Amino acid sequence: MKEIHLNISINEMKNLLYENTCKILKKANEVNAGHIGGSLSMSQFLLPIIYYLEIEENFNYRIILSKGHASLGLYSILDLLNINKRPFNNYCTKKSDSFHGHTCSKSFNKLISSSGSLGHGLPIAMGFAYTQQLKKSNIPVICILGDGELQEGTLWESLLHIFKMKLNIKILIDFNNSIETNTIKVDKVVKDIVKTNDFSAHSYSDINKAINLISFIGPEIIIFRTKKLANVSSYESKPQWHAGIPNRVELSDMLKKVSISLED
C-alpha cells in the first residue's frame, strides 16, 4: 500500500502550531475560561492530522473528542484552518450564541456528538463505527482520549468489543502524562492487553505514521506522547495549567516562551 504523508513542510507546520498555540493562550485570557493544558498537548498531533484530512485530502471521517474539555484546542484548529470560525469566535462569551467550555456537536459537522463527561466518547464512537460496518462503509471514527480519562471503566469495557468486532476506530490518546494521574500507569496496562502504537507528538515522521494508520481499515490505538501546555517552555507539564487561566502578565510571559518542538 502506498505510503502517505503530509505535503506541508515541517517548517510550515511549525508556523501553524506556533500560531495555534498563541491563539489558544490569548483566547483563554480573553474569555477567562478554557483548559489550556490539554488543548495545547492535543493540538500538537491533532492540528497536523486535521490539516491532512481536511486541507490536503478532503478525507471522509468522523471524530469525537472524548476529552471534551480540550474543545478550545479543536475550535482553535477549526478557526486557524478556516473550517469553521464561529465556535472559536463565540467560545465562552457568555452570550446566547456562545459555545460552552466543552465540545458541542454544532461546532463541526464531523463531530458525532457533544462531549465533556469523561469516558463517554469511546462507547459512542464504537456504536457509530458499528453502523458504518453494517453499511459496509470505510469511514473511520477518530476518538480522542486523555491519559487520565483512561481510568474510566467504560473505556476498558469498550476495548473488549472494539477489537473483537474489528471496528474501524482510531483511538488517539493524548498522553500528556498529567502529574495528577500518573500514579496509575495506564499506558503499560493498555499495552499489556492490546496492540498499541507508541508515538511522539513532537515527531513529524510519527505523525505521518499515524495518518497512515488512520487511512487503513480496522481498529488502532495510538499513544501520542505529549506534554501539558506543550511548546510553552518552563510552563510545560505543570498540573496547575490543566484548567488554569493565565492573567495578563502570565500571558505575556507565556507568549514570549512559545517555542515549537517538532522534529523530523
Add this chain to the structure above:
Amino acid sequence: MRNKLLKTISNKIILDNKLIVLLGDLGVFQMREAMNNRPSQVINFGIMEQTMIGFSAGIAKGGYYPIIYSITPFLVDRAYEQIKLDLIYNNSNALILSAGASFDYSTLGPTHHCPHDITNLLSIKHPFLSHPFTKLQSVKILNYILQHKKQAYIRISSSELDISEYPNLKKSEHNSKEKELLIFQKFSTNSYKTNKLVILFGPDSIFLRNCNYQINKCDSLITVSVINELMFSDLVKEIKKYKEVFIFIPYDPAQVILKLISKIKSFEDYPSSILLFHPKANFYDNSYEKKDIFQFNTEETRII
C-alpha cells in the same frame, strides 16, 4: 408482558433492518432465534450497561434505532449519566426496555428494586415514558414507538390490570391528539356523577393500600399508560371535572406530581381534594412479596 414484547421485537427486526437490539445479558433465551437469524441486529452486549447506552447513542447517530433491554436499576441507575448525556442531551433516540418495574424482583433485595426510574427520567426531560397495563397495550405502545423511532422508555411490569374485575366500570371515550396511541384510558360507571375520580399510573398501582377500595367506590377511573407532555395536559382537564381525586402512583411520584400541579394552576373550582397514594422511599432489605411491599408501605400524601 416481557415475553410478548421480546417476541414482537424478534418479528419486527426481520421487517426493519434499522432496528438493533442490545441485550444486557438478559432476554438471551427469548431472543435466541432472532440472534441466530439476524446476528448483526441482536447483540448480547454483556454486563456493561453504561457502555451499552453509549454504544446505542452511537448507533442512533449512525442512522439506526437501538432497543436496549436489561433490568431497571442497572439501566436507569447505573447508566443514568449516559441516558442523560449520550441519549437525551445529544438527541440520540433509543428505546429502553426495562424489566423489573418498582419491586418485581422484590425478594432479591434493594439492588434489584427501582421505584424511582420514572421520576429520575422525567427530571432529565425524557419525553416519552410508558408503563403499559396489559400485554395487548404493551404491543400497541411498542409498535407506535418503533414506527416513530422516538426517544422512549417502556417500564415492563410482571403485573397486569384486569378491568373485568370491576364490572361497574365501562370504557368511555376521550379525545387524544395522538390518535394512534391511547396515552390514558377512561372508564366510568353509568351514574354520570363527577364526585370521585381514581387515577392509576401503571399496573402496580392496584397493590397500593386502598386502591381496590377506591376503584370500587369511584365514578370514573383513568389508567395512565404513557407519560408525556400531552398526557399531562389532557389529564389535568379530566382532573378539573371532579370533586375528589385519588391518584395511585406505585413509584416515586415527585416529578409526576410536580408537573401535574404546575399544570392545574388554579384550585378555585374543582377538585376540592386530591389524595396521593405511593410507596414510601426505603430500602426493603428483606425477602418481601411485591404486593406486601406496596400494601405495608403505602404512604398517603394530601395535595389539597
